[in-house]
Amino acid sequence: MSETIFSKIIDGDIPSYKIYENDYVYAFLDISQVSKGHTLLIPKKASPNIYETDPETMKHIAEALPIVANAIKKAFNPDGLNIIQNNGEYASQSVFHIHFHLIPRYKEDIDGF
Ligand code: 5GP
Numbered sequence: 001m002s003e004t005i006f007s008k009i010i011d012g013d014i015p016s017y018k019i020y021e022n023d024y025v026y027a028f029l030d031i032s033q034v035s036k037g038h039t040l041l042i043p044k045k046a047s048p049n050i051y052e053t054d055p056e057t058m059k060h061i062a063e064a065l066p067i068v069a070n071a072i073k074k075a076f077n078p079d080g081l082n083i084i085q086n087n088g089e090y091a092s093q094s095v096f097h098i099h100f101h102l103i104p105r106y107k108e109d110i111d112g113f
Helices: 005-010 055-076 107-111
Strands: 018-021 025-029 039-043 080-084 100-105
Touching: 005 025, 005 039, 018 055, 025 055, 039 055, 055 080, 055 100
Parallel strands: none
Antiparallel strands: 018 025, 025 039, 039 100, 080 100
């Protein structure tokens, strides 16, 4: 697949704020924060979407998700957390390297509605 901006982030060619990393995955703050602590979890092995991601890579993501969620909980103390994953332009995917959004939610943001 063609390289995306996330490959450059993994390689350190583009700076990012790291939340968690192991041999298989990298988690970092989204440049456009939907809420405080909005984090992206990506596999280091690039694939464009859920359809083309191999089971081994999905296993690494599944193992990392609760670790990253707990890191966010510890750092930002949110009241809730959404995990979102977009596939395809018509599902709002803009970077074609599979990624999971972890979006902390805060009581005070909801109370205003
Ligand atoms: P998507 O819309 O594909 O589900 O999400 C892609 C996300 O990548 C967006 O939320 C966008 O803000 C984020 N993003 C795009 N370019 C960069 C970048 O250079 N650095 C970081 N940290 N996030 C980025």
